[in-house]
Amino acid sequence: MLLSTRLQKLQPPATIAMTQKARELKQQGNDVISLSIGEPDFDTPDFVKEAAKKAIDENYSHYPPISGYPELKDAIVHKFKRDNNLDYKPSQIVVSTGAKQSIYNAFQVIIDEGDEVIIPIPYWVTYADIVELAGGKPVFVETSIENDFKASAEMIEKAITPKTKAIIYSSPCNPSGSVYNYDELKAIAKLVEKHDLIVISDEIYEHIVYGEKPVSIATFPEAYDRTVTINGLSKAYAMTGWRIGYIGAPQWIAKACDTLQSQVTSGANSIAQRAAITALNTDPSETHYMIEAFAKRRELMMNLAKEIPGFKVSEPKGAFYIFPDISELFGKTFHGVTINNSDDLANLILDKAFVATVPGSAFGIDNCLRFSYAASEENLTEAMRRIKELLS
Ligand code: PMP
Numbered sequence: 001m002l003l004s005t006r007l008q009k010l011q012p013p014a015t016i017a018m019t020q021k022a023r024e025l026k027q028q029g030n031d032v033i034s035l036s037i038g039e040p041d042f043d044t045p046d047f048v049k050e051a052a053k054k055a056i057d058e059n060y061s062h063y064p065p066i067s068g069y070p071e072l073k074d075a076i077v078h079k080f081k082r083d084n085n086l087d088y089k090p091s092q093i094v095v096s097t098g099a100k101q102s103i104y105n106a107f108q109v110i111i112d113e114g115d116e117v118i119i120p121i122p123y124w125v126t127y128a129d130i131v132e133l134a135g136g137k138p139v140f141v142e143t144s145i146e147n148d149f150k151a152s153a154e155m156i157e158k159a160i161t162p163k164t165k166a167i168i169y170s171s172p173c174n175p176s177g178s179v180y181n182y183d184e185l186k187a188i189a190k191l192v193e194k195h196d197l198i199v200i201s202d203e204i205y206e207h208i209v210y211g212e213k214p215v216s217i218a219t220f221p222e223a224y225d226r227t228v229t230i231n232g233l234s235k236a237y238a239m240t241g242w243r244i245g246y247i248g249a250p251q252w253i254a255k256a257c258d259t260l261q262s263q264v265t266s267g268a269n270s271i272a273q274r275a276a277i278t279a280l281n282t283d284p285s286e287t288h289y290m291i292e293a294f295a296k297r298r299e300l301m302m303n304l305a306k307e308i309p310g311f312k313v314s315e316p317k318g319a320f321y322i323f324p325d326i327s328e329l330f331g332k333t334f335h336g337v338t339i340n341n342s343d344d345l346a347n348l349i350l351d352k353a354f355v356a357t358v359p360g361s362a363f364g365i366d367n368c369l370r371f372s373y374a375a376s377e378e379n380l381t382e383a384m385r386r387i388k389e390l391l392s
Pocket of ligand 1: 038097098099100101124170173174202204232233234240243244245
């Protein structure tokens with residue numbers, strides 16, 4: 001008996017593998033600091049929890065509508081207008097079990113066997129796997145710290161072939177924290193129109209930014225009819241476990257996602273959906289205290305990382321990661337371990353300094369290491385002290 005070929009190729013994300021190894025070391029009694037996790041370290045705000053309790057008492061215990069409660073879709077329509085200046089109708093919205101499922105749905109409904117999807121590197125771990133699960137072929141576009149880890153329209157155009165169907169990116173980017181600006185996205189919008197491509201714009205970190213507000217590519221008329229805007233409540237509202245994500249998309253894509261979902265999940269959790277209505281209808285300033293904390297930690301982490309020999313640090317404009325280039329350390333030996341790639345360094349740092357990070361290889365770029373600063377200032381300071389000592 002054999003697993004399907006599709007599943008034999010599938011591996012759990014490296015972020016989860018690192019978290020697992022860190023947990024094992026902790027169980028053995030080591031003082032492990034985990035900076036590998038991609039979720040806010042805050043609790044879900046009380047006003048959202050209260051809405052969920054009320055939903056339980058009001059017996060929201062039946063199957064919800066497949067693509068989401070009408071009140072939630074209205075809240076999402078309102079949110080898209082308020083935060084992104086995007087006009088969607090409720091029929092263009094589909095609520096799913098996390099943004100991860102929203103992305104999965106989108107590729108399942110647009111990709112045929114052999115279709116190519118352009119993914120700028122570094123990318124969120126799951127994109128390539130989701131494309132492959134749909135029978136598509138990821139085509140990567142390399143970037144580096146020198147161009148702020150962003151792929152320009154010219155770079156993307158070079159990767160386009162007659163088989164290219166779509167492009168996916170996150171802005172703010174996990175792992176680099178880069179944010180595409182207006183001109184960069186305008187150029188990409190023109191490009192996708194010229195080549196008749198679909199854009200999957202992952203905007204899940206939109207509220208966690210430290211400067212200019214990010215632009216949604218669907219605001220450009222060239223891109224609106226071909227963009228699936230992905231978002232969710234995991235990051236902005238510290239609701240990772242509630243599993244609510246959603247799309248705003250052209251109607252034909254939204255309808256297909258609805259049909260797919262009707263055969264797969266029957267819709268997202270009813271209580272979490274009711275809580276999401278309250279979350280999205282609340283002014284985003286209510287959760288600013290999290291962003292203020294992230295902003296302080298970002299400063300702290302950039303300053304501490306700059307002091308570590310061999311770390312080249314760029315300034316993340318959003319999300320809660322720093323992504324230093326560590327390639328200067330390649331070929332060097334610490335505690336008898338020679339560092340040849342990002343996996344070697346991540347393992348050394350975990351084994352000797354008991355700090356969990358994620359190697360850049362997980363995001364397609366071996367020159368870097370990802371540190372999440374969704375952790376206390378005390379833990380961040382101690383983690384970076386240990387790493388500095390280890391590599392000095
Ligand atoms: N996109 C990006 C860029 C992410 O970092 C994550 C979460 N790590 C997701 C999507 C998935 O979010 P959700 O919890 O809503 O599935």
